[in-house]
Amino acid sequence: MGKRKVTGLVVYLVFVLLPIYWLLNMSFKTNEEILGGLTFWPQHFTFDNYITIFTDASWYMGYVNSVTYVVINMVITLLVALPAAYAFSRYKFVGDKHLFFWLLTNRMAPPAVFLLPFFQLYSSIGLFDTHLAVALAHCLFSIPLAVWILEGFMSGVPREIDETAYIDGYSFGHFFVRIFIPMIRSGIGVTAFFSFMFSWVELLLARTLTSVDAKPISAIMTRTVGAAGIDWGVLAAAGVLTIVPGVLVIWFVRNHVAKGFALGRV
Amino acid sequence: MALVLNDISYKVDNNAYLEGINLSFEAGSFNVLLGRTLAGKTSLMRIIAGLDKPSSGTIEMNGQDVTGLAVQKRNVSMVYQQFINYPNMTVEQNIASPLTLAGCPADEIKRRVQETAELLHIQDFLQRYPLELSGGQQQRCAMARALVKEADVILFDEPLVNLDYKLREALRVELKSLFKSRDCIAIYATTEAQEALALGGSTTLLHEGRVLQSGLAMDQYAKPVNLDAADLFHEPPLNLFHASLRQGKINFIAEHSVAAVPGLNQLPDGEYQFGLRPDHITLEANTEDHIRLDGLVDLAEISASETYLHVSVGDLSWVAHIQGIQPMHTQTPVKLYFPLHKLFVFDSQGKALNWPELQRSGSGSDG
Numbered sequence: 296m297g298k299r300k301v302t303g304l305v306v307y308l309v310f311v312l313l314p315i316y317w318l319l320n321m322s323f324k325t326n327e328e329i330l331g332g333l334t335f336w337p338q339h340f341t342f343d344n345y346i347t348i349f350t351d352a353s354w355y356m357g358y359v360n361s362v363t364y365v366v367i368n369m370v371i372t373l374l375v376a377l378p379a380a381y382a383f384s385r386y387k388f389v390g391d392k393h394l395f396f397w398l399l400t401n402r403m404a405p406p407a408v409f410l411l412p413f414f415q416l417y418s419s420i421g422l423f424d425t426h427l428a429v430a431l432a433h434c435l436f437s438i439p440l441a442v443w444i445l446e447g448f449m450s451g452v453p454r455e456i457d458e459t460a461y462i463d464g465y466s467f468g469h470f471f472v473r474i475f476i477p478m479i480r481s482g483i484g485v486t487a488f489f490s491f492m493f494s495w496v497e498l499l500l501a502r503t504l505t506s507v508d509a510k511p512i513s514a515i516m517t518r519t520v521g522a523a524g525i526d527w528g529v530l531a532a533a534g535v536l537t538i539v540p541g542v543l544v545i546w547f548v549r550n551h552v553a554k555g556f557a558l559g560r561v
Numbered sequence: 562m563a564l565v566l567n568d569i570s571y572k573v574d575n576n577a578y579l580e581g582i583n584l585s586f587e588a589g590s591f592n593v594l595l596g597r598t599l600a601g602k603t604s605l606m607r608i609i610a611g612l613d614k615p616s617s618g619t620i621e622m623n624g625q626d627v628t629g630l631a632v633q634k635r636n637v638s639m640v641y642q643q644f645i646n647y648p649n650m651t652v653e654q655n656i657a658s659p660l661t662l663a664g665c666p667a668d669e670i671k672r673r674v675q676e677t678a679e680l681l682h683i684q685d686f687l688q689r690y691p692l693e694l695s696g697g698q699q700q701r702c703a704m705a706r707a708l709v710k711e712a713d714v715i716l717f718d719e720p721l722v723n724l725d726y727k728l729r730e731a732l733r734v735e736l737k738s739l740f741k742s743r744d745c746i747a748i749y750a751t752t753e754a755q756e757a758l759a760l761g762g763s764t765t766l767l768h769e770g771r772v773l774q775s776g777l778a779m780d781q782y783a784k785p786v787n788l789d790a791a792d793l794f795h796e797p798p799l800n801l802f803h804a805s806l807r808q809g810k811i812n813f814i815a816e817h818s819v820a821a822v823p824g825l826n827q828l829p830d831g832e833y834q835f836g837l838r839p840d841h842i843t844l845e846a847n848t849e850d851h852i853r854l855d856g857l858v859d860l861a862e863i864s865a866s867e868t869y870l871h872v873s874v875g876d877l878s879w880v881a882h883i884q885g886i887q888p889m890h891t892q893t894p895v896k897l898y899f900p901l902h903k904l905f906v907f908d909s910q911g912k913a914l915n916w917p918e919l920q921r922s923g924s925g926s927d928g
Contacts, residue, residue, distance in 0.1 A: 455645045458612050461632040462639050463706070464662040477649035 315538070321531035329527045344532035354529075357512030358536065360426065361495065364509065367430035368494040369487055372437045376486065379438075380445035381471070385454065395446070398439040406436065406500050414503055424506045432500045437490035444489065448482030449475075484551025491544050512537055563587055564609070564714055564746050569618035571604050571770075578604040579770045582618070586714075589744040591737070593778065595757045595793055596767030602750035605767070606716045609748065611635045622713065638707035639716040642723060644699035646691035652678070652702050653687040659710040677709040680739065697728045708739070717749040721756075733759060754794040758782065766790050783919045788911035791836060797869060797880040799836035799905065806830055811901075819852055819901060825915060828906065833914070836905035839869070841917075842881035843898050851898045854879075861889040872897060 321329055322344055323337040348354040382388075383395050413432050414423070422428040452475065460470040476483065502514040516533050545552070564586040571579040579601045586592050594602045607613040609620065611632040619628045627635060638659070646655050653674055660670045678684040681701040683694075691699050700720060707715055717736075721729040737760055740747050751757060757764050757778040764781060766773040768789045774781050785791035791799055805812050809826050811819050846853065856874040863869075868887040872879045872895055881897055889895065906915040 453643060453645065455641045455643055456647070458610075458632075459639065459641070459645045459703075459706075460647075461612070462610060462637060463659040463710070464633050465658075466633065469662075474647050474649065 318531050318534050318538075321527060322535045324528055324531075326526065326528050329531075341528075344528040345536075347529050348532055348536065354512075354515065354533065357510060357515040357533075360505070360509050361501075361511040361513070362540065364426040364429040364433070364501070364511070365491060365494040367426055368433045368437060369490050371430060371434050372441045372490040373483065373487065375434070375438050376441035376445055377476075377483075379442045380449055381475075383442065383446045384449035385457070395443075398442055401439045402436055406432075406497065409435065410499065410503050413500065417504060423504065424508050426509045428504045429501050429509060429511070430494070432504060433490075433494045433497060436497075437493050440489055440493075441486045444486050445479065445482050448479040448485075452478050481551045481554040484548040485556070488544060488548045488552055492541070495541060563621075563623065565621040566605075566609070567619045567621065569605070569608060569615045569620070571601075571608060571613065572616045577770055579608070579615070582770075582772055584765060584772065584775070586746045586748065588713075588746060591740050591747045591760065591762035592749065593757045593760055593762055593764040594748060594750040594767055595752075595754060595764055595778070596750075597752055597793065599769075600767040601770040602767055603718055604770075606639065606718050606748065606750060609714060610637050610639050610716055635714075636710070636712045637714045637716065638710050638712040639718065640700070640703050640707045640720045642719040644691070644696060644703055644723070646699060646702050646706070648690065648692050651688055651690055652683060652694070655691060655702055656687075656705045656709050659706060663710075673709055674705075677705045680708070681705045681735075697724055697732070700724060700732070704736075712745060714746045714748065717747070719750055719752065722752075737761070754778070754782070754796070766793055768793070784916045785905075785913055787913055788834070788836070788907055791905065791907075791913070795838065797839050797882070799838060800842075800877075800879045801834055801836050802877055803832060803834055805832050811835070825904070825906060828914060832909060834907040834909065834911070836907060837899055837903060838917075839880045839882035841899050841903040842879070842883070844881075844883060844887070844896065846898045851900050854897045854899075856895055856897060858889045858891055858893045858895050860891065861887055863888065870895070 320335070320337065323340050323342070324334070325339055325341055325343070328334060328338055383391060409432070413428075417423045417428045422431075456474065456478070457470065460474055461467075465474070496513075498511075498513045498517075501511040502517075505511065505514065512533065516530060516537070566582050566584045569579055569582040570577065582601075582605060594605065596602050604613065608615050611627070611630060611634075615628065619626050621627065622635070646652075647658065650658065656674045656677060657670050660673060665673075674687070675684065678687055681704055683698055683701045683705060686694055686698060686702075691702055694702065700723075704720065721732055724732065733756065736749075749760060749762075751760075761778065763776065764778040765775045766781060773790045773793075774786045781790060782794045785794060788799075788801075806825065806828055807830050811825070854874045856872040856879065859871040859873055859878065861868055861870055863886055866885060868883045868885065870881040870883055870887060870889065872881060874897070879897065903917040904915075905913060905917060907913050
């Protein structure tokens with residue numbers, strides 16, 4: 296690698312990592328130091344901001360809520376999308392190609408369009424301010440994409456494998472779990488990753504459909520202007536903690552995602 | 562144990578894939594389905610396996626009607642043209658899977674898997690995954706899984722097509738010996754007449770979803786029922802020409818008029834199609850009843866020690882299969898000779914009326 300290339304990469308890396316570094320930096324500072332002046336390293340290193348988050352239920356419950364509906368969303372998405380994608384990849388039925396395409400049009404509308412109908416509907420059936428409400432709302436966006444991605448992977452598996460399994464004596468369910476799912480596990484990894492990412496970063500629906508019991512961390516972070524002004528340090532610590540799950544998920548699925556990007560339909 | 566197909570038809574969206582198939586297969590027999598691509602070989606096998614349901618007709622196994630029976634409940638196995646194995650299981654688990662599902666005891670499974678793997682020479686790869694093996698070994702694994710089950714019917718859908726030439730020859734020889742001692746029905750589909758001839762056993766010719774002819778491949782080669790059947794066995798195809806037969810004489814190409822040989826004498830006067838194997842054409846007159854044709858060389862295709870000579874005779878294009886290397890330039894005038902008693906005769910619908918005698922031994926020019 297040439298010297299120029301190295302310099303270029305270092306510059307790029309600095310630009311990319313600077314905001315994250317700054318967030319981390321702030322999270323270990325006191326409010327006085329943050330507002331006081333420019334320091335590249337915490338002068339009075341403190342864990343107080345993190346302690347606040349982990350001890351105050353109004354903070355840490357935000358994470359619990361977010362993780363809860365994200366997980367519910369991922370589970371529902373996979374449970375629905377796996378059979379749907381299998382049907383699209385294996386069976387011919389009237390209008391299958393049209394339906395497959397129009398599934399994706401759900402994603403053409405911004406989530407804001409659905410705010411009002413969701414809010415009204417959930418309020419009237421008592422789903423408002425529950426984890427399920429947010430998870431279901433997010434499913435509207437994550438399922439079509441999941442079906443689309445999984446169908447690409449499933450179509451890459453020759454139909455003859457299904458048939459050989461039936462000839463060997465597998466029932467459909469047994470074949471699906473024992474043979475088919477392991478064959479498309481990269482696809483499932485990619486799908487889970489995308490539905491996690493969508494649900495984890497989505498703010499508008501999550502904030503509107505919740506008030507107290509299921510309030511997500513992203514909503515809590517945007518409402519921290521207290522009587523004493525903005526608590527910068529705690530906010531920065533919350534930001535760092537919000538990045539962590541995303542990093543963990545990417546770390547665990549990185550091989551599948553890389554393979555999935557190369558193989559399937561992403 | 563016998564498998565009987567009664568009047569099987571298979572249609573999808575008004576496309577007929579199979580029509581009126583009546584066949585029966587005996588236990589312990591090795592059967593070949595010979596036909597071109599889209600002749601219906603795979604459709605027929607899928608129906609026998611139970612993967613597709615025939616539009617009409619019935620399938621009987623040992624006298625029992627199994628037409629609507631689910632795949633899982635039929636005791637069949639199938640080997641595809643593609644190498645189909647379960648990629649997430651080792652070779653051992655792959656071979657064992659039909660037995661595991663059938664609930665065999667573990668020690669029996671181990672013994673049978675070991676036996677079958679040894680039969681197919683993959684006993685050293687049992688702990689590997691199929692995708693870590695070569696194509697030939699993958700297909701051996703698929704075959705082992707089909708054999709281990711001791712199914713009543715084993716279907717091979719062009720299993721050797723995706724293998725290279727040498728491997729194909731070797732596996733074909735093995736396959737034949739594998740079935741000598743088994744009392745299952747083996748059905749083997751192929752597009753290659755050479756394969757059908759080499760495998761022996763009873764052969765069924767399929768063409769456009771219909772059975773053309775059943776019997777031994779050797780007899781079909783010698784006496785095809787019609788032009789389509791003759792076509793299946795000849796590559797390059799028969800040289801065909803139209804000519805009329807009048808009072809025992811054939812009148813054809815460039816006003817040649819030749820006394821017909823005894824076999825042809827019995828045919829009534831009229832228009833016929835005559836066919837000639839490319840092997841029966843020579844560049845020298847070495848028989849008594851030969852016919853000479855004058856033509857121009859279109860192309861001399863030299864393959865190893867043989868030459869395929871493409872020649873224009875009048876407005877017909879002929880192919881001569883000639884031993885030895887014959888480097889000839891395009892447009893070279895050439896004289897072709899062929900013996901009259903080697904002619905096939907077909908009527909205008911393509912039905913065969915007369916066949917040349919096969920030379921049983923000796924010169925080998927009938928190869």
